[in-house]
Amino acid sequence: xxxxxxxxxxxxxxxxxxxxxxxxxxxxxxxxxxxxxxxxxxxxxxxxxxxxxxxxxxxxxxxxxxxxxxxxxxxxxxxxxxxxxxxxxxxxxxxxxxxxxxxxxxxxxxxxxxxxxxxxxxxxxxxxxxxxxxxxxxxxxxxxxxxxxxxxxxxxxxxxxxxxxxxxxxxxxxxxxxxxxxxxxxxxxxxxxxxxxxxxxxxxxxxxxxxxxxxxxxxxxxxxxxxxxxxxxxxxxxxxxxxxxxxxxxxxxxxxxxxxxxxxxxxxxxxxxxxxxxxxxxxxxxxxxxxxxxxxxxxxxxxxxxxxxxxxxxxxxxxxxxxxxxxxxxxxxxxxxxxxxxxxxxxxxxxxxxxxxxxxxxxxxxxxxxxxxxxxxxxxxxxxxxxxxxxxxxxxxxxxxxxxxxxxxxxxxxxxxxxxxxxxxxxxxxxxxxxxxxxxxxxxxxxxxxxxxxxxxxxxxxxxxxxxxxx
Ligand SMILES: C[S@@+](CC[C@H](N)C(=O)[O-])C[C@H]1O[C@@H](n2cnc3c(N)ncnc32)[C@H](O)[C@@H]1O
Numbered sequence: 284x285x286x287x288x289x290x291x292x293x294x295x296x297x298x299x300x301x302x303x304x305x306x307x308x309x310x311x312x313x314x315x316x317x318x319x320x321x322x323x324x325x326x327x328x329x330x331x332x333x334x335x336x337x338x339x340x341x342x343x344x345x346x347x348x349x350x351x352x353x354x355x356x357x358x359x360x361x362x363x364x365x366x367x368x369x370x371x372x373x374x375x376x377x378x379x380x381x382x383x384x385x386x387x388x389x390x391x392x393x394x395x396x397x398x399x400x401x402x403x404x405x406x407x408x409x410x411x412x413x414x415x416x417x418x419x420x421x422x423x424x425x426x427x428x429x430x431x432x433x434x435x436x437x438x439x440x441x442x443x444x445x446x447x448x449x450x451x452x453x454x455x456x457x458x459x460x461x462x463x464x465x466x467x468x469x470x471x472x473x474x475x476x477x478x479x480x481x482x483x484x485x486x487x488x489x490x491x492x493x494x495x496x497x498x499x500x501x502x503x504x505x506x507x508x509x510x511x512x513x514x515x516x517x518x519x520x521x522x523x524x525x526x527x528x529x530x531x532x533x534x535x536x537x538x539x540x541x542x543x544x545x546x547x548x549x550x551x552x553x554x555x556x557x558x559x560x561x562x563x564x565x566x567x568x569x570x571x572x573x574x575x576x577x578x579x580x581x582x583x584x585x586x587x588x589x590x591x592x593x594x595x596x597x598x599x600x601x602x603x604x605x606x607x608x609x610x611x612x613x614x615x616x617x618x619x620x621x622x623x624x625x626x627x628x629x630x631x632x633x634x635x636x637x638x639x640x641x642x643x644x645x646x647x648x649x650x651x652x653x654x655x656x657x658x659x660x661x662x663x664x665x666x667x668x669x670x671x672x673x674x675x676x677x678x679x680x681x682x683x684x685x686x687x688x689x690x691x692x693x694x695x696x697x698x699x700x701x702x703x704x705x706x707x708x709x710x711x712x713x714x715x716x717x718x719x720x721x722x723x724x725x726x727x728x729x730x731x732x733x734x735x736x737x738x739x740x741x742x743x744x745x746x747x748x749x750x751x752x753x754x
Contacts, residue, residue: 342413343390345451345459352460353488355495357448360456367416368408368440370399375433376407382429386422388412392449397442408442453500461489471497471507472554474547475534478504479523494526505529508548518600523548538582539564541589541614545580545606552580559719559730560586563652563684567592570647574635574681576627576662577655580606581620587650588619595638597623597630627655631665639681640673649681651735656686656728660698663705666735668742675741680734686719690726694718698729708739 345360352359366388371379380387380395387395388410399406415421419437422430430437448456453469461467465485471478478497482490494507506528510521532548538557545552560582567573569591575584580603584596588611598604604624611617623630635651642649653659663685691697695716703710714733722728 343446343451343455345456349459350463353492355492360448360451361445363443363445364413365441366413366444367411368442369411369430369435370406370438370440371409371433371435373405373407375435376409379429379433379435380409383409383411383426386411386415386426390450391452393444393446408440410442410444453496456496457493460492461486469497473504474552474554475536476503476505477532477534477547478507479510480507480526482509490526494528498527506531518551518603539586541582541586543580543582543610544613545610546602549602550580550600550606551603555720556582562717564590567650568648572638572642572647572649574649574651576630576651576653577659578607578622579603579654581610583652583654584620585610585614585616588616589614592619594620595623595634596620597625597627597634599624599626627653627662628665631662632669636669640670643676643679645679649679651681651683653683653685656688659685660687660701660705663702664707666739667707668740670740671743673741675737677737680737680740683733683735685731687729687731688722688726689729694727694729698731702731702733706736706739707742708736
């Protein structure tokens with residue numbers, strides 16, 4: 284009864300806009316309608332029945348007509364909602380806004396303070412978050428105290444706020460458009476100006492709209508692509524389809540302080556590997572030599588060269604090789620990197636075999652990086668008997684960092700077993716295994732690190748049987 288008519292009307296409107304979820308004991312079925320709009324009854328209901336109201340942020344839900352839209356019509360998202368506001372003198376405006384940080388409206392593109400049309404220019408309206416503030420009693424003790432101390436009138440005003448497409452978040456737009464009850468995703472990976480998504484079948488009819496929304500809502504994204512499931516198994520790049528924006532696939536990214544440029548549709552690049560690149564590069568010192576067997580566009584090779592290592596970097600994909608050379612120049616590392624466009628096995632049995640004998644006589648460390656997780660473990664057999672014509676030495680043997688995927692329950696044991704089998708030498712207790720990342724449910728990317736055994740490098744042809752290894 285003590286509510287003003289205006290407040291009552293506001294609550295009524297709020298009731299219609301909110302979805303009120305209540306946990307009610309089965310025997311205590313109550314009619315929520317009249318209760319929800321009247322505060323004193325509402326408190327009573329809470330007291331008596333322990334109802335737990337949860338206000339969900341449905342107030343910003345776009346008009347229902349947008350459901351099923353496949354071509355983006357931004358105008359259709361425009362609506363007017365009622366939000367509470369406080370009338371505040373300009374003299375204390377900044378302090379009040381600061382004190383009410385948690386209660387003011389927070390929407391992209393919506394101002395928190397607006398000109399109070401009805402009053403003189405000495406006052407402004409501070410717009411409040413309708414999910415947090417439904418009456419004066421919604422303010423916390425500290426907020427209420429601040430309002431008193433700044434002599435803000437204890438009265439809620441109601442402001443008709445026009446919300447447009449620009450004020451909505453991408454999830455809100457997509458949730459309103461895509462079929463109800465089905466998974467809505469606005470997740471994407473960012474590679475320079477390109478956002479790449481992995482849409483499910485039920486999202487495909489909306490693919491261009493999804494692309495447009497992602498582009499609109501993410502500054503700097505000027506191209507959105509969908510990664511189809513077809514992976515080019517040789518070069519590890521995905522087939523992709525442009526959903527929105529310019530069809531410019533040449534991306535520029537920065538990883539661990541190094542700049543890379545490449546055609547994202549024709550080479551391999553994964554922004555989720557930056558920590559792994561850094562982890563390995565940190566083990567490399569000035570003067571070391573690095574053989575990068577599957578170098579891609581250079582994320583191990585170039586940082587290592589910049590640290591002062593001598594690098595031999597190889598990739599079978601002619602496009603990767605081209606961008607690798609480009610990135611060496613871009614980062615002024617070309618004097619430290621020799622690049623090759625060979626099959627990994629040919630690289631090991633060619634340039635690596637040629638360089639290794641001299642390096643083994645030196646003091647600086649030698650690293651071999653093999654990041655082709657789908658196949659690299661199988662390439663380890665290329666080291667068997669590689670130097671069998673040379674005089675064996677124990678000194679300065681190379682450290683190999685070899686990657687592998689595993690779907691095994693015990694991925695550590697699995698990758699060590701497969702590496703041992705390929706080398707023909709048991710690596711158990713002679714290597715370390717690092718979990719890199721989970722790439723899919725039940726599929727892990729691992730890195731096995733070991734000193735290349737002398738027995739493998741110098742074994743003669745008839746020892747290439749791998750008999751010592753249990754398969
Ligand atoms: C998983 S990517 C890794 C690229 C880079 N090292 C990185 O960390 O981003 C593997 C790379 O191996 C290359 N590749 C695939 N098969 C190859 C082979 N048989 N010999 C040499 N390179 C190969 C691909 O073109 C691709 O660039």
